[in-house]
Amino acid sequence: MAADFSAGFPLSDTHSITGDDMAAPILDPNAPAFTRRYMNLADPRLGAKALFASDEFFAPKERMLDPEPAVFIPGKYDDHGKWMDGWETRRKRTTGHDFCVVRLARPGVVYGVDxxxxxFTGNFPPAASIDACVSDADTPPDDAVWETLVxxxxxxxNQxxxxxxxxxxxxxHLRVNLYPDGGLARLRVYGQPQRDWSRAARGELVDLAAIENGAYLVAANNEHFxxxxxxxMPGRGANMGDGWETRRRREPGNDWAIVALARPGVIRRVEVDTAHFKGNFPDRCSLxxxxxxxxxxxxxxTQAMFWPMLLGEQPLGMDSVHTFETQLAALGPVTHVRLNIHPDGGVSRLRLWGELA
Known part of the structure; x- marks a missing residue:
């Protein structure tokens, strides 16, 4: 059965997820670009869920989806042995392998996994694979068609x-297979959500920069902090670490980030949120x-340097939502936006509310 891809995609300007829910973990500086560009479709804060595991004797399957980085606590034991931060199965003494079924937070196209x-050192699985399926059911039925994704x-x-x-x-849905058993600290599934845009009402304002609607980051000149x-991301930032922050600029110019919109649209309202940025917010912004x-x-x-101005330079203040409507130029439908911050600093959230083209 085909899945209803419209489920779970908010069309109003009220997000159901709070900033406290969305504190972002520290990213591996050597991780590939897909970890920074796309959302984690296996994030339980957005609705992902570990549904079933063939075995979870040493550590429950839910820990595998924890959005925070895995930790090790020396000397911590429970009734089953050493406490481990992840999903861990018992030592398999029969044929076969262990697996876990995960429902993604949003139906989406997967571009990479971690x-x-x-x-996990002496107890990691020697190999793993991932299968995927499409199902309207919360738990895929026995006759679901699984395809190899990884x-x-x-x-x-330990890597x-x-x-x-x-x-x-x-x-x-995904099915994570461990060959034959062992522990997986974290599963990250980076992808672009899909939705049925035909259900958006004519003239309704949609956040075209929302990652859960399919927007993604194309590039940024600096992402030091x-x-x-x-x-x-949804909601307001939980703290100063939950946003984009550049290093201190010691040369002329300004910092920038380019966003690919979820759909082509006419932008009617812009919100630049500097939540928690107080001594390090940008002096000005433009679009x-x-x-x-x-x-x-x-x-x-390169092209973005010459794009027309949607919003001329506007002053910003600390720890505030800055809303711009009448200041926006009439550019018609657009697909990409470049946010310029002058000269540097931090922005917690960017909202680009627009009508679908």
Whole structure:
């Protein structure tokens, strides 16, 4: 049965997730670009859930989806043995392998995964794979058609395993297979949500920069203290670490980030939120925008310098939501926006409310 991809995608300007729910974990500085560009479709704060595991004797399946980085606590034991921060099965003494079924927070196209074995050294699985399916049911039925998303991949202990995925289909559920058993600290599934845009009412304002609606970060010139993709997350920032922050600029110029909108649209209202940024908020901001018909994400970086102004330079203050409506230029439908911050600093959230083109 085909899944209803419209479920779970808010169309109003009220997000159901609070900033406290969305505190972002520290990212691996050596992680591939997909970890910063796309949302984690396996994030339980957005609705992902570990549904079933063949075994979870040493550590429950839910820990595998914890959005915070895995930790190790020396000397901590429970009734089953050493407490481990992740999903861990018992030593398998029969044929077969262990697995866990996960419902994604949103139906989406997966671009990469992180199979994280942090702190699992003598108890990590030698290999793992991931299957995927599409189902309207909360738990896929026995006759669900599973397809290979990530083929069997060799794992090592106590490290991240980043795997690129090239599959254009949107899925609703994953099945993580461990060969034959062991522990997985964290599962991250980076992808772009899919939704049925035909259900959006004509003239209704939609946040075209919302990551849960399919927007993503194309590029940013600097992300020293926090990735720019955090600006696109739901809710208000939980703290100063939950946003985009650049290093202190010691040369002329300004910092910038380019966002690909969820859909082409006419932007009617802009919100720039500097929540928690007090001694390090940008002095000013501006926006450029364009409707881009071709090229690559890399080529946009150069082109964006010459895009027309959507919003001229506007002063910003600390720890506030700044709303701009009458100041916006009439550019018509656009697909990409470049946020300029002058000269540097931090922005917690960026909202681009617009009508679908």
């Amino acid at each position: 199979l994280d074995t942090s702190h 083929p069997a991949t060799t794992l090592a202990g 991240h395993h980043y795997v690129d995925v090239s599959n254009p289909r949107a899925y609703t 926090g990735p720019a993709s955090r600006m696109l 450029q925008a364009a409707r881009v018909a071709g090229g690559t994400d890399a080529s946009l970086v």
